[in-house]
Amino acid sequence: MIGRIRGVVIEKQAPEVLVEAAGVGYEIQVPMTSFYQLPDAGQEAIIYTHFVVREDAQLLYGFAxxxxxxxxxxxxxxxxxxxxLALTIMSGMSAEQFIQCVNYEDVTALVKLPGVGKKTAERLVVEMRDRLKNLQPVIAEGGAPMPANNESVVVLGAMDDAKQEALSALLALGYKQAQALQVIKSVYQDEMTSEQLIREALRAMA
Structure with a gap:
């Protein structure tokens, strides 16, 4: 089991990051709540991971x-x-928000997430209530560092790239193309980075 990786961020293409550790590049799928906390490419990060083995793939999921x-x-x-689907749920709301939804049986908030219908939301509330009793929404020591308050500088001429990257991220998270395009158009402002655009798009769809 690969439980933790410490290395240099090589690429960030939401919702995936490429981290090099000891000469090996690890492709890691991360929820957007963790993606926002990762440093820029070229900087070191610590990512807590969950390793999934399937017949057709071996996948790493990472968390801040x-x-x-x-x-x-x-x-x-x-x-x-x-x-x-778990990645999509965690991209649409923080751990604290999800726990609150379960505790208050807020099915309405859960069904706004792509892939979560009413029955799935109701089942999540029932099944997760007992499991989450001991899970506290606090940042554990050793998590990935938070980014500085100053956002990444936009490269001139990269605005269209930001929109494309945001669209790719939303599609990967399960949102429909028409919905994703509409919300990107509604929240986009000049000189937004892709991370800012994804954050605002997810916030608008919450």
Whole structure:
């Protein structure tokens, strides 16, 4: 089991990052809540991971702290929830927000997430209530460093790239193309980075 990787961020293409550690490049799928906390390419990051082995693939999922990884592991135990849907759920809301939804039986907030219908949301509330009692929404020590308050500088002429990267990320998370395009258009402002655009798009669809 690969439980933790410390290395240099080589590429960031939401929702995937490429991290090099000891000469090996690891492709890691991360929820957007963790993606926002990762440093820029060329900087070191610590990522807590969950390793999934399937017949057709070996996949690494990464998280900024142990709390998010613990939530992911509980989610994939739920009936009908696989790693991809768990990643989508955690991209649409923080661990603290999800726990709040479960505690208050807020099915309405859950069904706004792609791939989560009313029945799935109701099942999540029932199944996750007991599992989340001991899970506290706090940042564990050793998590990936938070980015500085100053956002990444936009490269001149990269605005269209930002939109494309945001669209690719939303599609990978399960949103429909028409919905993704519409919300990107509505929230986009000049000189936005792709990360800022994804963040605002997800916030608008919440």
């Amino acid at each position: 702290n142990k709390t998010e990884r613990a939530l992911f592991r509980e989610l994939i135990k739920a009936n009908g929830v696989g790693p991809k």
